[in-house]
Every structure is written in C-alpha cells, then in structure tokens.
Amino acid sequence: MRILLAEDDLRLGELIAHMLEKKGCHTVEWVTDGLSALDFALATTYDLLILDWMMPGKDGTDICIELRKKSYMGAILILTARDALVDRIEGLDAGADDYLVKPFEIGELLARVRALTRRNFAPIQEEEHEIAGMVLNRTNKTVSAGGKDDTLTVQLTPREFQLLNLLLQNSGITLTREVILDRIWGFDADVGPKTIDATVKLLRKKLSSFGNEELIQSIRGVGYKIEG
Known part of the structure; x- marks a missing residue:
C-alpha cells in the first residue's frame, strides 16, 4: 500500500x-x-x-x-x-x-x-493515462509506448512527472508559470520561471523518444498546455 x-x-x-x-x-x-x-x-x-x-x-x-x-x-x-x-x-x-x-x-x-x-475508497485517478500513443504510469512515474515485445519505457524524475501529470489533468487549459510554480514547487520555493522552462525542456527531450516533443505547447508570455 x-x-x-x-x-x-x-x-x-x-x-x-x-x-x-x-x-x-x-x-x-x-x-x-x-x-x-x-x-x-x-x-x-x-x-x-x-x-x-x-x-x-x-x-x-x-x-x-x-x-x-x-x-x-x-x-x-x-x-x-x-x-x-x-x-x-x-x-x-x-x-x-x-x-x-x-x-x-x-x-x-x-x-x-x-x-x-x-474500507472501500474510490480511486483518486486511474493509474495509467493514454495520450498521443503513450501511456503515463502514475504508480511507476514512467512513460511508455510500443507493443508487448518492443515496449519503450522512459523514467521520469518526480518534478517531470508532476509537471506532465498536472498538464494532463488540465488538458486544453493554459497553465501560467505562476500556477505551475505554486502547484509543483510552492511559491516559497527558491526557484523561478527559468526552472520551470528547464524542466519543460528536459521533459520534452524524454517525450521526443516517442516522437512527441511538441506535445507540451508553449504559450508565449503565459505558460504551457497540452491539448486533450
């Protein structure tokens, strides 16, 4: 458990x-x-x-x-x-x-x-989320794609996972850098917009393994979003 x-x-x-x-x-x-x-x-x-x-x-x-x-x-x-x-x-x-x-x-x-x-508590969310031919596993914090015998799996860091999961939970909605900072790092954290941008860059690099480097869209001067 x-x-x-x-x-x-x-x-x-x-x-x-x-x-x-x-x-x-x-x-x-x-x-x-x-x-x-x-x-x-x-x-x-x-x-x-x-x-x-x-x-x-x-x-x-x-x-x-x-x-x-x-x-x-x-x-x-x-x-x-x-x-x-x-x-x-x-x-x-x-x-x-x-x-x-x-x-x-x-x-x-x-x-x-x-x-x-x-006691029988309903699950908070499904363990897996499918998007753009990939599967996000919320338990293992991995992204994978492919068939039974040729599955490619990429491990995410805790911050990368939190960012991708947050964007997926709000598909179609542009999340400002301020909202992302608050939800993942907290406003009291000693980080700024550059840290968010760097995390997005690293996450995109991992998603590029599946040909989905453009999945996370940059909204100039605002933040980021993923289309559902």
Missing part, C-alpha cells in the same frame, strides 16, 4: 515512516510541509494520506478541505496534539476519515491504518 506521510517533526516522521514500512510493509513517501503534501496528493495516487494538523505552509485540515473540494476520495488520517472534542469535530468536518491524538502508540497507528485500508 502506498502512503503519503506529512509530518514536520523530523524524529516522529522518521519513526512513523520506518514503522509503516517495517511493520506494515507499506511504501511511504514522507514530506515535511503542507504545500508539498498537497502537491504530492494531487499529483500521485496514494491509498492513504497521514497528515499532521500543524505544519509549515499549510495545515493538515486546510489540506483536507482543499482536497475534498477537488473531489479527492482517498483515505485521510489526521495526527494532532489537540484532544478537545471540538478539535476532533473540526478535523472530521474538514474531511478527515480518522483522527489520532499525539502522543500515540505505534501499534494503534498501525491498527487505524489497517482499519482505513479495509
């Missing part, structure tokens, strides 16, 4: 990620701020999100609200030191499926993870 963990306490985050992988045999991606958590959740398919309530950039409850507004249907578990009834209600009303108060025993966390994964 694939889990996204968002926890800014480095010691606790390392412990949780280690125990989920060792005891639960899960694959865990760990981020330490809310903006990254939101970007990862929107760009990648996870079976469960584990979000700390208080984080730099964006709180866990704010992430829940934003994801649910975007029709996100995956399981979400909130971690927090707030144990008042009103706080629990707020967390659940924000869109969380469960709520665990710190400090907690790892055994209880694993039990809640098992309980959530037994």
Whole structure:
C-alpha cells in the first residue's frame, strides 16, 4: 500500500515512516510541509494520506478541505496534539476519515491504518493515462509506448512527472508559470520561471523518444498546455 506521510517533526516522521514500512510493509513517501503534501496528493495516487494538523505552509485540515473540494476520495488520517472534542469535530468536518491524538502508540497507528485500508475508497485517478500513443504510469512515474515485445519505457524524475501529470489533468487549459510554480514547487520555493522552462525542456527531450516533443505547447508570455 502506498502512503503519503506529512509530518514536520523530523524524529516522529522518521519513526512513523520506518514503522509503516517495517511493520506494515507499506511504501511511504514522507514530506515535511503542507504545500508539498498537497502537491504530492494531487499529483500521485496514494491509498492513504497521514497528515499532521500543524505544519509549515499549510495545515493538515486546510489540506483536507482543499482536497475534498477537488473531489479527492482517498483515505485521510489526521495526527494532532489537540484532544478537545471540538478539535476532533473540526478535523472530521474538514474531511478527515480518522483522527489520532499525539502522543500515540505505534501499534494503534498501525491498527487505524489497517482499519482505513479495509474500507472501500474510490480511486483518486486511474493509474495509467493514454495520450498521443503513450501511456503515463502514475504508480511507476514512467512513460511508455510500443507493443508487448518492443515496449519503450522512459523514467521520469518526480518534478517531470508532476509537471506532465498536472498538464494532463488540465488538458486544453493554459497553465501560467505562476500556477505551475505554486502547484509543483510552492511559491516559497527558491526557484523561478527559468526552472520551470528547464524542466519543460528536459521533459520534452524524454517525450521526443516517442516522437512527441511538441506535445507540451508553449504559450508565449503565459505558460504551457497540452491539448486533450
């Protein structure tokens, strides 16, 4: 099972990620701020999100609200030191499926993870997306094309994958550089338009392996788009 963990306490985050992988045999991606958590959740398919309530950039409850507004249907578990009834209600009303108060025993966390994964949550998005004769695999972060015996597969970096997936999710819509920067790097990141352009250039080079270097269109002075 694939889990996204968002926890800014480095010691606790390392412990949780280690125990989920060792005891639960899960694959865990760990981020330490809310903006990254939101970007990862929107760009990648996870079976469960584990979000700390208080984080730099964006709180866990704010992430829940934003994801649910975007029709996100995956399981979400909130971690927090707030144990008042009103706080629990707020967390659940924000869109969380469960709520665990710190400090907690790892055994209880694993039990809640098992309980959530037994529930039938609709998938966030299909694992694969076909376009222009290629297949984007959201699980492996690869692009491939060809027949059974002659398939060509290209591995994408996390940023390249997030960019391509973001453009595909918004096919036919021009995304400004500001929107791309916010959704993938975050406005607080120390990068600018040149970084976006460089990532597009590298992604186009990989897509050229399939003859689709022109798939990502440049909209002069604005940004980029992919036609559906």
